[in-house]
Structure formats: C-alpha cells, structure tokens
Amino acid sequence: MNYLDTTIALAASDIEYYRTNGHVKLSQVCDAAHIGEFREQVNASVEERKRNIALLPFDQRDTYGKAFLQIMNLWVENPALAKWVLSKRFASVAAQLMGVDHVRIYHDQALFKEPHGGITPWHQDQHYWPLVTDNCITMWMPLMDITTAMGTLNFASGTSSVGYLGDMPISDDSEAYLSNMCKERGFDIVNHGDMSAGDATFHSGWCLHGAPGNQTDTLREVMTIIWYEDNTRVIEKPDPKNRWNKSRENDLATWLPGCKPGELAASPINPKVL
Numbered sequence: 001m002n003y004l005d006t007t008i009a010l011a012a013s014d015i016e017y018y019r020t021n022g023h024v025k026l027s028q029v030c031d032a033a034h035i036g037e038f039r040e041q042v043n044a045s046v047e048e049r050k051r052n053i054a055l056l057p058f059d060q061r062d063t064y065g066k067a068f069l070q071i072m073n074l075w076v077e078n079p080a081l082a083k084w085v086l087s088k089r090f091a092s093v094a095a096q097l098m099g100v101d102h103v104r105i106y107h108d109q110a111l112f113k114e115p116h117g118g119i120t121p122w123h124q125d126q127h128y129w130p131l132v133t134d135n136c137i138t139m140w141m142p143l144m145d146i147t148t149a150m151g152t153l154n155f156a157s158g159t160s161s162v163g164y165l166g167d168m169p170i171s172d173d174s175e176a177y178l179s180n181m182c183k184e185r186g187f188d189i190v191n192h193g194d195m196s197a198g199d200a201t202f203h204s205g206w207c208l209h210g211a212p213g214n215q216t217d218t219l220r221e222v223m224t225i226i227w228y229e230d231n232t233r234v235i236e237k238p239d240p241k242n243r244w245n246k247s248r249e250n251d252l253a254t255w256l257p258g259c260k261p262g263e264l265a266a267s268p269i270n271p272k273v274l
C-alpha cells in the first residue's frame with residue numbers, strides 16, 4: 001500500500017492528552033524514510049512562490065513579518081505535494097484526535113522561521129477562521145531535526161475550550177494581552193522540546209500558542225496542515241455572538257471561495273480527505 005494511504009492508530013493516552021490540553025506531540029507521523037520527499041516538495045513550492053514575494057529587509061518588518069515566512073496553500077499548485085497534504089495518513093491523525101469520522105482541508109502553510117527570526121506572538125488560530133465548530137486542528141511538522149532554540153511552539157494547556165476571545169490578530173497586542181491572560185488564569189505553558197524531522201505537534205483551533213524567536217543561524221523549516229470537521233458551516237451574518245472580524249472576512253473569501261455565511265464550508269479547495 002502507498003505510504004500516504006496508511007493510517008496511524010493513536011494510543012488512547014495521546015488522544016486523551018490532546019482532548020484535555022488542546023495540543024499533543026506525536027513521534028514520526030512521517031517516518032525517516034519519507035520525510036525527505038515531503039521536505040523536497042515543500043521546498044520546491046516555497047522557492048517557486050518566493051519569486052513573487054517582495055520581502056522587506058528584516059529591520060523594516062513588523063512583529064508578524066519577523067516571525068516567519070508564511071507561504072500558504074502550496075498544494076493547489078503542486079500535484080506532488082498535494083498527495084502529502086491531502087493524504088489519509090495525516091488526516092487520520094487529525095480525525096482521531098478530534099473524534100470525528102470525516103475531515104476537510106482548510107489550508108496548508110509553510111512556516112519558515114528565519115535565522116534569528118523573531119517571536120511568534122501568542123494567538124488563537126481560529127480567530128481567523130469563520131467556522132462554526134470547535135473541531136479544527138493544525139498539524140505542525142518540522143521537515144528537519146529542530147531544537148527548542150529554533151522556535152518550537154509554546155502551548156497554553158487547557159485553552160482549547162476558551163472559544164473566541166475577540167478580534168486579536170497576531171501582533172504585539174495579541175502577545176501582550178494573551179501572555180498576560182495566561183499568567184492571570186494560571187494556564188500551564190508547555191513546550192514539547194526538540195523534535196526530529198517528521199515528528200509533529202497538533203493543536204486545536206482555540207488553543208493559545210506562540211513561539212520564541214529562532215536563536216540559531218539555521219532556517220527552521222516547518223510545514224503545517226489545517227483540517228476541520230466535515231459538515232461544518234460558515235458563521236451566520238449577522239452573527240448574534242458578534243464573531244465576525246476583518247481577518248475572518250478575508251479568510252472566507254480566500255480559503256472558502258464561493259461559500260456564503262450560513263452555508264456548508266465546502267468549496268472546491270476544501271476537499272474531504274477522509
């Protein structure tokens with residue numbers, strides 16, 4: 001059987017850890033024999049896209065711009081990479097952690113933290129996603145062996161049930177507000193430590209997280225994939241709970257093209273992969 005069609009049966013303890021804390025680290029979600037090919041395809045797509053990006057000199061960027069090179073939805077332009085992003089292997093892990101049978105792709109993104117790149121401010125991913133479900137998850141997979149000094153993620157354990165905390169895009173403001181909230185509410189901050197290529201952390205859409213800067217001379221190559229539970233709807237408009245923001249408007253147009261408020265979140269670029 002093709003490696004990417006093989007599924008992983010998770011230990012009950014890993015599932016429980018994820019559901020309690022909102023994040024978990026799993027070893028060798030992509031094994032050593034295969035990670036090189038995944039890395040090669042991600043890098044080919046990143047190099048292609050970078051040709052059309054005018055990067056500001058580092059000292060002229062804002063905090064978000066210093067955090068990482070963020071290159072999104074690579075799979076749509078690279079059929080060889082699409083096999084990885086849309087694979088049953090990775091999706092099977094996401095589905096088991098969330099406890100659902102079927103998942104759709106939201107988008108992928110390469111997050112390359114440059115040598116001596118800045119911090120990733122504390123934030124909530126789902127602040128960006130106009131989806132009516134708590135079942136959203138990100139896989140964060142280094143494509144190379146990485147140490148904590150390169151910027152592995154910090155998670156605030158137990159925050160996956162906090163829900164929408166307001167319009168707080170990744171910024172100095174989100175860093176200040178959410179790091180303070182973690183202190184005040186006494187959330188445990190967990191960093192899963194050094195990771196081998198192909199290990200992965202998974203975190204839920206609401207789980208507060210960030211990362212220290214890259215203190216090394218080496219580019220931190222990480223690929224991420226986001227899934228959500230099938231049959232999820234886009235938030236209604238107007239929303240009685242006032243959960244729309246500019247980022248969600250932009251995400252609706254970009255990552256759910258053609259989907260309207262209240263409709264099923266299922267555009268042609270959100271294939272059901274499991």
Ligand SMILES: O=C(O)CCC(=O)C(=O)O
Binds near residue numbers: 120
């Ligand atoms: O890679 C990073 O530094 C941040 C990653 C992140 O925020 C995410 O994958 O949701």
